[in-house]
Structures are given as C-alpha cells and as structure tokens.
Amino acid sequence: MNAALAKLFAKPWLWSFVGAFVVWLAAILFTGGYGAGGMVTAALALAVFTVIVGVGQMFVITLGPGNVDLSLPANIGLASAVAMKVMNGDDSLIAIGLLAALGCGLAIGIANYLLIWALRIPPIIATLSASFIIQSIDISYGRGLQIKPPPGFADFTNAQVFGVPILAILTILFTAGSAIALQRTIYGRSVLAIGQNIRAARLAGVKVAWTRFVTYALCGTLGGLNGALLAGYFRGANVDIGNEYLLASIAVVVIGGTSVAGGKANVPGIWGAALFLVLLLTMLNTFGVSAGVRLVMTGLIIVLVITAAGGEKAAR
Amino acid sequence: MAGGTSLNIVKLEGVEKHFGAVRALDGVDFSIDQGECVGLVGHNGAGKSTLMNVLAGTLAPGAGRLVINGEEQRDYSPTRAKALGVRCVFQELSLCPNLTVAENARVFHAALTGLNWRKKAGRLILDKLDEIFPGHGVNPGDLIQDLSIGRRQMIEVARAFTATDEPVRLVILDEPTSSLDAHTAGQLLSFVRRVVAEGVSCVLISHLLGEILGNSDRIVVMRDGKAVASGQAKAFDREKLMAAMGGAEERKKKAAAASLAAARRGETPVCVRARPAGQKSEAQVVARQGEIIGLAGLAGHGQTDLLLDIFAAASRKQPGVEVTAPVALVAGDRQSDGVFPQWSILENIGVRSLRNLRDGLLISRRREEKLAEFWRDKIGIRTPDLSNNILSLSGGNQQKALFARALGSDARIILMDDPMRGVDVGTKLEVYDLIREEARAGRTFLWYTTETEELQNCDHVYIFRNGAIVADLARDALSEEKVIESSFEAG
Numbered sequence: 001m002n003a004a005l006a007k008l009f010a011k012p013w014l015w016s017f018v019g020a021f022v023v024w025l026a027a028i029l030f031t032g033g034y035g036a037g038g039m040v041t042a043a044l045a046l047a048v049f050t051v052i053v054g055v056g057q058m059f060v061i062t063l064g065p066g067n068v069d070l071s072l073p074a075n076i077g078l079a080s081a082v083a084m085k086v087m088n089g090d091d092s093l094i095a096i097g098l099l100a101a102l103g104c105g106l107a108i109g110i111a112n113y114l115l116i117w118a119l120r121i122p123p124i125i126a127t128l129s130a131s132f133i134i135q136s137i138d139i140s141y142g143r144g145l146q147i148k149p150p151p152g153f154a155d156f157t158n159a160q161v162f163g164v165p166i167l168a169i170l171t172i173l174f175t176a177g178s179a180i181a182l183q184r185t186i187y188g189r190s191v192l193a194i195g196q197n198i199r200a201a202r203l204a205g206v207k208v209a210w211t212r213f214v215t216y217a218l219c220g221t222l223g224g225l226n227g228a229l230l231a232g233y234f235r236g237a238n239v240d241i242g243n244e245y246l247l248a249s250i251a252v253v254v255i256g257g258t259s260v261a262g263g264k265a266n267v268p269g270i271w272g273a274a275l276f277l278v279l280l281l282t283m284l285n286t287f288g289v290s291a292g293v294r295l296v297m298t299g300l301i302i303v304l305v306i307t308a309a310g311g312e313k314a315a316r
Numbered sequence: 317m318a319g320g321t322s323l324n325i326v327k328l329e330g331v332e333k334h335f336g337a338v339r340a341l342d343g344v345d346f347s348i349d350q351g352e353c354v355g356l357v358g359h360n361g362a363g364k365s366t367l368m369n370v371l372a373g374t375l376a377p378g379a380g381r382l383v384i385n386g387e388e389q390r391d392y393s394p395t396r397a398k399a400l401g402v403r404c405v406f407q408e409l410s411l412c413p414n415l416t417v418a419e420n421a422r423v424f425h426a427a428l429t430g431l432n433w434r435k436k437a438g439r440l441i442l443d444k445l446d447e448i449f450p451g452h453g454v455n456p457g458d459l460i461q462d463l464s465i466g467r468r469q470m471i472e473v474a475r476a477f478t479a480t481d482e483p484v485r486l487v488i489l490d491e492p493t494s495s496l497d498a499h500t501a502g503q504l505l506s507f508v509r510r511v512v513a514e515g516v517s518c519v520l521i522s523h524l525l526g527e528i529l530g531n532s533d534r535i536v537v538m539r540d541g542k543a544v545a546s547g548q549a550k551a552f553d554r555e556k557l558m559a560a561m562g563g564a565e566e567r568k569k570k571a572a573a574a575s576l577a578a579a580r581r582g583e584t585p586v587c588v589r590a591r592p593a594g595q596k597s598e599a600q601v602v603a604r605q606g607e608i609i610g611l612a613g614l615a616g617h618g619q620t621d622l623l624l625d626i627f628a629a630a631s632r633k634q635p636g637v638e639v640t641a642p643v644a645l646v647a648g649d650r651q652s653d654g655v656f657p658q659w660s661i662l663e664n665i666g667v668r669s670l671r672n673l674r675d676g677l678l679i680s681r682r683r684e685e686k687l688a689e690f691w692r693d694k695i696g697i698r699t700p701d702l703s704n705n706i707l708s709l710s711g712g713n714q715q716k717a718l719f720a721r722a723l724g725s726d727a728r729i730i731l732m733d734d735p736m737r738g739v740d741v742g743t744k745l746e747v748y749d750l751i752r753e754e755a756r757a758g759r760t761f762l763w764y765t766t767e768t769e770e771l772q773n774c775d776h777v778y779i780f781r782n783g784a785i786v787a788d789l790a791r792d793a794l795s796e797e798k799v800i801e802s803s804f805e806a807g
Contacts, residue, residue, distance in 0.1 A: 184678040186670045193667055196656045203627065203645050203653055204667045204721065263658045 012257030016272030019255075019305060020279050027283035037163060039282055044168040045158075045233070047274035051171055052226045053245050054252040054270040055178050056219030060123075061253050063212060064195040064262030069219045071112055071127040072249055074134035076242025079104045079227025081142035084149060084237040091152040098228050105224020108134060109217040116216070117209065138239050149232045157232035167229065172271075179267035191215060195262030247302075248277060255305050276305075323350040324386065325486055325517050326371065326402075331380030333366055340366040341377070342541035348486060353508060353518040355532030355549065357525065358561055359740040363541040364521050365406075365710075368488050371519075372404045373397035385485075401485030403476040405492055409468050413461035417441055417454060417471055427481040444474040448507045449500055465649050466615040469495040473504060477511065486517040493522060494737040497615035497766045499803070505531050523740050524767070525557050537561055558741070587729055587760045590629075591636040592622050594783030600636075601778050601785065603729070603760050608751060610774030611764040613803045615734075618783035619764040623731045626762065630729075641760075644668055644727030646718050648734035648764075654718045655706050662688045662702045664717050668725040691720035696746060712739045719747060723754060730754070732763045736770065748773050768799050779803060 024043075028036045053072050060069045079101040087097030108130065115126035148154070159166045182188035190211040193201040202208050226245070231237045254260055255276065256269025280301060284294045326348040333341040341363050348354050358364050369375040370382070373394040382389045384400050411420045418438035422428050428437050438456030445452045449470050460468060469492065476487050489508070493501035508518055508531060522528050528535060528549075535552050537545040537560040545560040584605040591600040601622065603609045611619040623645065628634050630643035647653035656664055666673055666684045673683045688702045697716045699709060706714060715735060722730050736744055751761055751773065763774060771777050777794055779787040779802040787802035 180678065186674070186679070189663075189667065189670055189679065192658070193656055196658050197652070200647070200653050200656060203647060205644065205725075206667070259658075263656070 013266050013269030013272055015308075016256050016269050016276055016305075018272075020272055020275040023276060023279040023283050027279065027286045030283075030286050039279070041160065041163045041165065043275050043278045043282065045165040046278045047271070048165065048167045048171045049226055049230055049233075050245065050248045050252055050274040050277065051175060051270055052222050052229070053219075053249040054256070054274060055175060055267065056222035057249040058253045058256075058258050058265050058267070058270060059182075059191055059215045060219045061250070061258060061260060062191050062195045062262055062265040063215055064198060065260075067123050067195075067212075067262065068250065069109075069112065069127050069216065069223075070124060070246065071108060071131035071134060072219070072223045073242035073244075073246045074131035074138065075105055075108045075220060075223035076227040076230060076245060077237075077239045078108070078134050078138040078141070079224035080231035080237035080241050081138055081145055081227075081239075082224075083228035084145065084147045084231050085142075087147075087150050087153060089148055089150050091150045094150055094153045097150075097153075098225075101224045101228035102221055103224070105227070106217055106221045108223065109220020110213075112220060113213045113216040117213070135239070142237060142239060145237055147237070148235055153232045154235055157229055167233075175267050175271060182265055182267060187211065187214060192263055192265065195259075195264070197263075248274075251277065251302050255302070277302075324348075325350050325384065327381075327383040328367075328371070329381040329383070331367070331370055331382070332378045333370060333375060334378055339541045341370070343380070344538075344541070344543050346536065346543060348517050348519065350485075350517055351512055351515040352533050353512045353520055353531060355528035355535040356519055356521045356538065357523075357528055357535065357557060358538035359742045362538040362561075362740075364538055365490060366541075367538070368404065368406075368490055368519065368521070371397075372402060372406075372488060399482055401483040402488070403484055403486070404488040404490065405472050405476045406488075406490050409465075409472050411460045411468055411472060411475075414459070416457050416459055417463075418456035420460060420471065421456075421475055421478065424475055425478065425480045440478050440480070441471065441474055444478045445470065448474055448477070449503050452500075464616045465495045466497065466500065470500065470504075484516055486519070487511075488519045488521075490521045491523070491738045492520070493524065493527060495615070495734075495766075497613075497803075498768060499614055501527070523738070523744070524769075525554055525741065529554065529557070561741070585640070586638075587640050588626060588762065589638040590622055590626050592618050592780070592784055593625065593636070594618055595636075595785060597784075599785040599788065601762070603762055605728075605760055606755050606758050607775045608755050608761040608763060608773060610771045610777035611762065611780060612768070612771055612777055612799050613780035613786075615766050617780040617803075619780050620733050621783065622780075623733055623762060623764060626729075627731055639729065641728035642726055643729045643731060644722035644725045645731045645733065646722045646735045648732075648737050650711070650714055650718065653733070655714055657705075657707055659706055660703045661692075661697065661699060661706050661709065661717055664706045665691060665702075665720045665724060668721045668727075672726060687724050688720070691724050695720055695723075695750060696743075712743050715739050716743065716747070719750075723750070728758070729760045729762070732761060732765075734764050734766055736765065736767065744770075771799065 024039060027039060057069060057072065060067050082104045083097045083101035086100040087093045112127050112130050115121055115130060116123050157167060190201070190206045193204065193206050194208055194211060198208060227242065230241050234241065252270050252273035255273035257266035258264065258269065280298060281294070284297055289297070324347060328344060328346040331341050331344045344363070344367055346367065356364050366375065370377045373392050373396060382392055384402070389396065412423065415423070418434050418441060421437040421441040422433055425437065442456055445454055452470055454463070454467055454471060473489070473492055477484060492504060496504065505527060508520065512518055520528065520532055529552060532549045535547065535549050536543050537557065539561060586602055587605050588603040589600055601609065611622065613619065625634055625637050626639060627643055627645050629637035629639045656667065662684055665688045669687060670679060673679050673687065675683065685702070692702060695716045697709070697713050697720065699713065706717060709717065719735070755761055765771065771794060775791055777789045778785050779789065779799060781803060789798060
C-alpha cells in the first residue's frame with residue numbers, strides 16, 4: 001500500500017492534476033458549490049485545444065535544448081482561416097476543410113524544419129521568423145473573412161455526452177496514442193534519444209534528421225488541426241485566435257513534467273497542466289479580479305509551479 | 317623513497333561506506349607517507365574510486381578515522397581537502413567544457429585575482445603543461461570543448477599540480493593515462509617520479525599493471541571493498557598482482573589464434589575498404605569478414621575520424637569508403653558519445669536494435685528485456701536490476717552495456733573507438749575473448765586503441781600519423797618497437 005502510494009507520488013504528472021483540483025476546489029468554495037460540474041465541463045472543452053498543441057510542442061521540446069516551435073499561434077490563425085474558407089459554411093465540405101487545415105499546418109511544419117536544416121538557423125529563430133511570414137499571409141488571405149463554420153461542424157465541436165465534450169473524449173484517445181508512440185515506437189524512442197544526447201543518438205544508429213523532420217511536421221499538423229477546431233468552437237476564424245497558445249503550449253509541457261533540457265517527456269501531465277491553466281483562469285474570474293491582475297497572477301503561478309516542479313533532480 | 321623515517325601524510329583506519337546493500341568500502345586501512353607513490357589496483361567495483369572519493373572529501377565515510385598531517389579530520393570536505401593540499405584527478409573529467417583552459421585554471425585557484433587574472437592563470441597552467449607534457453600543443457585560450465579527450469586529460473593533470481596559495485602535498489591520479497597515448501603517458505609517469513622525489517606524494521590508480529609496477533614505491537590491492545594486499549612494489553610482479561586481485565587468468569591461446577587468422581587472411585570477402593581523408597598515397601584500410609583490424613598510433617591522429625567516416629558510409633555514400641554490411645560503433649568517450657543518461661540499462665542496450673525488438677508496430681518490452689538479459693549474462697554486467705538507470709553502473713559496467721548494445725544488434729561490422737578506457741583487467745580479458753569469439757562467428761572488428769598490448773588481439777594493424785596510414789603490419793610483424801617507431805616522424 002505504502003509502496004504503491006510512494007510510486008504514485010513519484011509520478012511527475014500527478015502534481016499538475018493536484019494543482020488543477022486545488023484550483024477548482026478554491027473556485028467552488030467561493031461560489032458555495034454553485035456551478036461545480038459546469039466548471040469541469042467548460043474546463044475540459046477549453047483544455048482540449050491546449051492539449052492538442054501541447055502534445056506537438058512536447059515532442060519538439062523533447063528533441064533537446066533549443067528546440068521549440070514558436071510558429072504555433074500564426075499557424076493556428078492561418079489554418080483557422082483556411083478551414084473556414086474551404087468549408088464555406090457548407091456541411092458537405094467539412095472533411096475537405098479539415099484536410100486543408102491539416103495540410104496547411106503540415107506545410108508550415110515542413111517549412112520550419114527546412115529553415116532549421118537547410119539554413120542551419122536555431123529553431124527558436126527559424127520558427128519565430130516563419131511565424132511572421134505566416135501571419136502576413138494570414139492577414140492578406142483572411143482579411144475581412146466573416147465566414148461562419150458549417151452548422152454541423154460547429155455543433156460537433158460543442159457536442160457533449162453526459163456533460164463530457166466529445167472533443168475531449170477524442171483528445172483523450174489521441175493523447176493515449178501519443179503516450180504509446182512516445183515509449184513504444186521507434187519514432188518515440190528516437191525523439192527521447194536525440195533529446196538526451198544527439199551525438200550518441202547518431203552513433204547508435206538513430207535517424208536524427210528524419211526524426212527531427214517528422215517532429216516539426218507533426219507539431220505543425222497539430223497546429224493546423226487546432227486552428228480548424230478552434231474556428232468551429234468559437235464560430236469563426238480570426239488572426240488572433242491562436243495567440244494564447246504560444247505561452248500555453250510551452251507552459252503545459254513544462255508544468256506537465258516534461259524536461260526543458262530534452263530527452264524526458266510526459267503525456268498525462270499535459271492534461272493535468274491544461275486543466276490547471278483553464279481552471280486557474282476560471283477561479284480568478286469567479287473571484288472577480290481585473291484583467292490586469294489576472295494576467296499577473298497567471299504569470300506568477302506558472303513561474304511558481306515550474307520552479308516547484310523543476311526542483312527535483314534526476315536520480316543519479 | 318619510502319624510508320622508515322618518512323612523515324605520514326594520510327592515514328585511513330577502518331573506513332566503511334555502504335550504498336544500500338552494496339558494501340563499497342568494508343573497513344579499509346590505508347596510509348601514505350611523504351614522497352611516496354602508492355599504486356592502487358583492483359577490478360572495477362573493488363572500491364578504489366570510492367576510497368579516493370573519501371580521501372578527497374567528496375564522499376563522507378560511514379565509519380572509520382581519517383587522519384591527515386597527523387590531525388584527525390572531523391568536518392572533512394573538498395574545500396578542507398584542498399586547503400590541506402590534497403588534489404585529485406578523477407576518471408570523469410571535471411573541466412568546464414564551455415570555458416577556456418586559462419579560465420578553468422582560475423576556477424580552481426581563487427587566489428588568481430586582479431585585472432590580468434586571465435593572463436596569470438594562463439601562465440600558471442601553461443608552465444605546468446610545459447613541465448609535464450613538453451610539446452603538448454595547448455593554448456590557454458582554447459575552449460575545453462574543442463579539445464580532444466587526451467588533451468583535456470593532460471590539462472586536468474597539469475591543473476592538479478599547479479599551486480598558488482595552497483600547497484600540493486598529495487595528488488590522487490585515478491586512471492590518469494586512460495585517455496593518453498603511450499608517449500604522453502610516459503611523460504606523465506616520469507613527471508610523477510620527479511615530483512615524488514621532490515617530496516610530493518601520489519596515489520596512482522591504473523588498470524595497466526605495468527604502469528603500477530614500474531612507477532609505484534608501494535602497492536595496495538583492493539578487492540570487494542577491502543585492502544587485501546599491500547607491500548613494496550619490488551615484492552610484486554604481474555602474476556602476484558593478478559592473483560591478489562582475483563583476476564581472470566591470462567589466456568595462452570594467442571599463438572594458436574594467430575596462425576589461424578594468418579591462414580585465413582585473403583580467403584573471406586572484403587567488408588570494409590577505407591582511405592583516410594588525409595591520405596595522399598594509395599594506402600587504405602582493408603577489413604575482411606571475420607577479421608579483427610587494429611588502428612594504432614598516437615592518440616588523435618585520424619583513427620577516430622576514419623571510424624566515423626566508415627560509420628557514416630553505412631548509411632550514406634562517402635568518398636573513399638566502401639562498406640558492405642550494417643555497422644555499429646562502440647564509443648570510448650562514454651559520456652559524450654555513448655550513454656543516454658535518462659534511460660535504464662535496458663533501454664540503453666536496446667536502442668541500436670529497436671527495429672528487431674518490435675512486435676507488430678510497437679516495441680515489445682519482453683523482447684527488450686530478453687535481449688538485455690542475454691547480454692547481461694554473457695558479458696557480465698553487474699547490476700541487481702536491468703531497469704535501473706544506466707548511471708547506477710560503474711564506468712566499466714557502463715562500457716559493457718555499450719558493448720552489449722553493439723554486439724546485440726544486427727551489425728556485422730563493429731567499430732570500436734578506444735573502448736577500453738578505464739576498464740579493469742578482468743573485464744578486458746573477458747571482452748577480448750568475446751571479440752575473438754564473435755570474429756570467429758563472422759563479425760568484423762575495426763579497433764582503435766591507444767594501448768599497444770591490445771593490438772596483440774588483432775589480425776592486422778594499421779598505424780596512423782597525422783591523419784594518414786604510415787605502416788601496415790601483419791600480426792607476426794607486430795611489435796611494440798615497430799608501433800612506436802612508426803608513430804613518430806622518421807628522422
């Protein structure tokens with residue numbers, strides 16, 4: 001019993017769930033229990049979007065120091081516009097629109113890697129400069145875009161069964177698949193190996209360039225998917241729709257127990273961290289604090305959690 | 317010399333250190349006199365490094381007394397050790413890779429202050445390097461990360477002997493020659509004899525018994541956390557040391573294996589043909605299936621580069637290199653080229669064989685375990701649990717895991733980049749046998765080594781100088797003089 005407990009406490013993802021629970025508790029204590037269930041439903045619905053890009057960002061960050069995708073917000077913005085334009089409000093075009101958004105994200109991911117690989121630019125600079133280009137394209141392409149999502153798509157992104165959003169269920173399945181991919185496939189092991197020691201990985205026969213390519217392409221594709229889903233959920237595309245996912249995607253990865261130094265990743269923690277972030281905002285909203293204070297609090301709490309979670313050293 | 321009137325510098329009495337169930341030190345008595353060089357030998361895991369860590373203050377003993385300069389030490393720490401004049405050069409190098417040579421000297425000597433500290437530090441370390449390793453080729457402004465492991469080892473050694481405000485009384489040298497070639501190792505050992513004659517004490521740890529026998533005044537043998545034998549160096553010879561260590565017996569099959577290999581050369585198909593990038597003539601390294609090919613010469617003269625070229629040629633065409641079968645590499649610089657520090661022993665062994673460990677799309681845990689267990693038993697990796705972190709192993713056992721990674725893979729050609737650094741004699745002999753066995757089964761080995769003794773295991777040896785092959789010796793033509801002669805410029 002004690003051993004089992006100790007094992008549970010050693011899991012790095014546990015703390016993000018504990019944090020989410022504590023924040024939720026604080027919020028419902030304040031409201032006197034009112035809206036407890038609704039809060040969870042809303043948190044699940046919103047956390048989905050952070051989790052999807054968080055998984056992509058996790059694979060990228062796990063590649064090792066310096067690897068990060070900063071083009072996600074621009075990517076999400078462009079993909080949301082592409083999805084809405086292709087779907088054109090027509091239910092029969094949903095699948096094609098989704099594919100178009102995925103393709104748009106994939107293309108961005110590939111472009112990111114080409115910049116990194118061919119021009120040997122550090123990923124931070126490459127993805128940041130790519131994001132300026134993507135944003136410019138988005139602004140000229142999506143100017144004045146007022147297309148609503150097809151009703152079927154909007155309903156799907158908002159649908160629930162027993163208070164659980166369908167998107168959340170699908171995303172849980174997707175994250176379970178990612179966790180297996182990380183630990184049990186050649187691709188996942190390659191990412192972990194590269195993140196620990198890129199030289200040793202190459203000498204152990206790991207396909208370094210291919211793995212990095214796949215990772216950036218995957219992250220881009222997930223950004224594209226997120227763009228389409230967000231446009232459906234919020235009923236319309238928008239250049240700024242992905243803005244908050246720059247910090248959020250990195251924060252959930254780190255709070256969730258993935259090492260920023262690379263080579264050590266954690267999928268369940270992304271869920272805990274995403275719920276924590278969403279519920280934190282909900283709690284601050286319930287307390288009725290102003291927008292400025294809310295931002296400061298969010299920032300402080302993220303720093304605090306990262307410091308606390310990063311305090312433990314790897315066993316040697 | 318260690319006369320009866322010498323001053324005692326260090327006395328350890330009944331020192332114990334346990335790590336969980338492992339008794340790393342089990343009541344060790346150990347003493348060093350002024351101006352004495354004590355050779356310390358024993359297999360990997362015998363407790364040598366732990367004992368030296370206690371002496372250096374980096375590990376606190378669980379029980380026992382520590383007396384230095386006649387004073388019992390209670391709050392002993394690395395800082396206290398340094399103030400008392402105890403210096404160490406450990407196996408795992410301790411230089412900061414992102415700093416220059418001079419800056420690393422300054423890190424060690426807080427007394428180097430003032431605006432021109434960089435110049436002072438550079439002068440200090442350079443003078444010592446000149447004194448120990450004439451012709452070393454190191455500049456004080458060089459970044460450590462740009463230097464070869466041999467040069468880094470030289471700087472580490474030189475730094476331990478530099479003095480500013482604190483005296484140097486005792487220097488612990490843990491495998492100081494493991495990354496040095498025969499020439500620089502010789503420079504270091506003769507320097508050690510000089511400083512010992514001047515009254516400094518040394519502890520010399522080496523797996524090369526010849527070095528210990530030739531340079532120590534007194535020898536202490538450790539086994540299973542105890543000092544099992546101790547005496548004047550003159551009283552020991554190779555066989556006695558091996559017996560005291562409990563080492564595996566020296567094999568006598570060499571002659572038989574030699575004639576076998578010589579007869580075989582020319583019969584089997586060629587697996588590797590490689591010309592070093594710096595080669596002007598037509599000479600090239602040729603390896604036939606089932607051969608063990610040695611790459612020799614001074615450290616850093618193009619042997620590793622050639623191995624890396626061959627490795628790269630297995631996945632993408634390289635000019636001047638031909639490879640006909642899958643290749644695996646056993647790294648010598650474990651920390652930077654070999655080990656994945658976050659992973660278990662299991663995962664570290666399996667990483668080269670992931671394709672074959674799959675069951676359908678996913679990697680099968682069971683197959684991964686089976687592979688690791690097979691090689692743990694075959695190569696003798698000492699661990700209670702293969703799912704422990706790789707860093708829980710001692711250096712020699714980590715190296716065995718890297719051998720298991722390569723030998724457990726589908727590779728038919730194994731490249732070895734000076735893989736026996738800091739590995740004890742018993743382990744070495746086991747691995748030599750394993751290599752010969754695998755070669756007989758048809759695997760090809762290309763083996764870069766800085767230890768001339770190891771070349772005896774090779775069927776054919778190529779000697780390198782300045783990035784090119786300068787000599788090409790069949791096994792019967794091989795001798796230590798020949799290797800040394802070819803390693804240096806003629807005339």
